[in-house]
Amino acid sequence: MKKGIVAALLFSSFLSHANPDADSILTSVRDRDDGHSYISDVELNLINSDGNVRARNMYMLQKDSDDKEMTYIYFYDSVDVRGVSFLMYTYPEQTGSADDQWLYLPAFRKIRRIGSNDKRGSFMGSTFSYYDLDKIRIGDYQSTVVGEEIIDGRETWVIEQIPSSQEVINKTGYHKVKRWVDKEREIFVRSDYFDAKEVLFKRQEAIEVEAVQGIWTITNARTINLVNDTSSEMIFNNLEYNVGLDNNKFSKRALKNGLKISSIKELIQGDEG
Template sequence: MKKGILAILLFSSFLSHAAPDADSILTAVRDRDDGYSYVSDVELNLINSDGDVRPRNMYMLQKDSDDKEMTYIYFYDSVDVRGVSFLMYTYPEQTGNADDQWLYLPAFRKIRRIGSNDKRGSFMGSTFSYYDMDKIRVSDYQSTVIGEETINGRDTWVIVQTPASQDVINKTGYHKVTRWVDKERDIFVRSEYFDAKDVLFKRQEAVEVEAIQGIWTVTNAKTVNLVNNTSSEMIFNNLEYNVGLDNKKFSKRALKNGLKISSIKEVIQGDEG
């Protein structure tokens, strides 16, 4: 009996040394270097069950300020969404402040705030949700490292997450999440999402990862709805980090004004100092 107890203790000790704490891994993902700003010309491709592709093109801008991270998206192509814009403020998790999101629909000339329980909805008709656009909030889940696995040649930690509260389920629609975290790059290689019956219904993968200006960057992210066999991909083109961006680009006024430019380079200003 004593040998059995000793074996369990030794095995537990081995696991504790073999893998970092799950929250530490996820915090490293959330806080990894992504520059103080970036711009990109992004393709959002909506793919139906027959494989037909409906492209939507958007400019994406992101910038850090003193108390938040700001993201602005402007759809400049595709008749049904042209002129639509999206603004998001992401606050440091330790503040406890929920992220803010707003959507401007030119047909109605109105700015709509995306409430917490609306974030599980589809982002612009895609298989990405509004919640998927947020940075990960580690405290939303109780997370455990369950093992290691090699995915597409990358060594990863495998982490299972269960929502910390019913509010998180209401906000996300996810009852369990399994994530594969690249050990070296601190990025999600794959995420799988489960419903209340523990059925896998959505999978997200980093299809392409590149080092841009020394920063590991997911340049192609794909999300598949396994229920209806639709999918969406975001492909980031002409991405540039640490550029000068005017704070006025990240305001509610900017939502209505849009971006009257012919190239993403036109929003870049000189060094901010």
Template sequence: MKLTHILASAGILLSVFADASANDANNILQQVRDRNDGKDYMSTVTLKTLSDDSLLNQRQFYMLQKDIDQDEVMVLAIKAPADVRDISFLMRSFDEGTAQEDEQWMYLPAFRKVRRISATDKRGAFMGSEYSYYDLDKLRVTDFDSKIVKSESVNDVETHVIERTPKSQDVINKSGYYKLVTWVDKDRKLILKQQYFDAKGILFKQLDVDKVDKIQGFWTITASTMTNFIENKKSTFLFHETLYNQGIEDAIFRKSKLKRGIKDSDVAELIKISELE
């Protein structure tokens, strides 16, 4: 066989393997996106940001989430400290098949206005933390070219390690990321670790899942940390009083309800109903 034929055959095989890796990676990521997390979800959240272990700020808020039709909607309502109390957010993740851009809205009580967070604004820091608004969006499979690069253990849990590169400049513009490396729990289909790289290929940020608990039969991330290596800062999400399938009304997730926010009484009533069932 001629060398050119051997090289051509090798090229075809490499192409087949590359396509297979991409398909496998996309299937795994789709399972992460579609993982069963109940009809609705609620949690009380503490968000801490530190620099050299010194506390810079701390936020407390309610997080409510629900599947409505083919979309996933989430409301975040800040309850402390006083200077940011009653700021609230609405996030809607559309079925990727519709090719619609996910939406984020924010209510600022000082201005008594609800404004949309544009795609490019999603690179901004969420409430002064190391998490960006983009980081809060639901995982999008089709925005990236993905491939499995290896298997690796994370805290004694076997994971797929998937390398992801943006498909377009638009994705880079809204995310600020030029490459992601993602560690996916093989069994539970949870992202346990993720690294973020800039235009020069420098690792500048890393997400680590610190704790996973099983709540009402659902594997649930209850603590995670985002570390910014450039700024030498880190932010930690801590989730408390997490409950699933509480029968949260659709009306809570309307944009028109953002000004009212989520009150302590709303959460207390949902917990009361849960206890009665």
């Protein structure tokens, strides 16, 4: 898979040139080799301004197909979201096709398509937006390397991104983005998001990074809403790359059917190498 939700959140590769431009860095991040599939048992923690935590648990699956990357999420706990499922198709940027997202809410027994202007909304009550789960699109921004910094002992490139159109602003809610890219591991260690007045209102951070099957992987990502002092964490447990996953798991029919399993291991049909 070249890039998916662990999206927004998982990045690795190596910059082979000393002073790349911003688009080269972002392209390398987006297109790095990270296997053809993965599964994970993910804990989504919603943290309010008093520090109280509400946990939601979900299975996350991703697989490459010939023309797209497919992501499926199924919430198996807590009670208020049990049975909710989410499906995303991510298309290569050069095709010009927008990513598709669908959400199934069992209480209404209906599949809802997430439109472009809905992607700035909260994903399941968290500080992550639907857009944050989307694919990095280089052409959405005019990007510039503005410096280098040490973040948590890691050398990083600092990249500033300005939306290329009002349509991008409408879709994302971001008027400027500033990113810190680990030079060696090529992960986003921090992303800052600014409003129309250039006020920082949201920050995403890589809290924990591990080498999983030789792939640098963000195993704990946190997003902070700096306006209301709330935050959310995605913690990836039992993550495994290059597993056998049935394509039928990545369909709108699968949204309604859900996952009737007791362990994520039951999803694996065999190692595809």
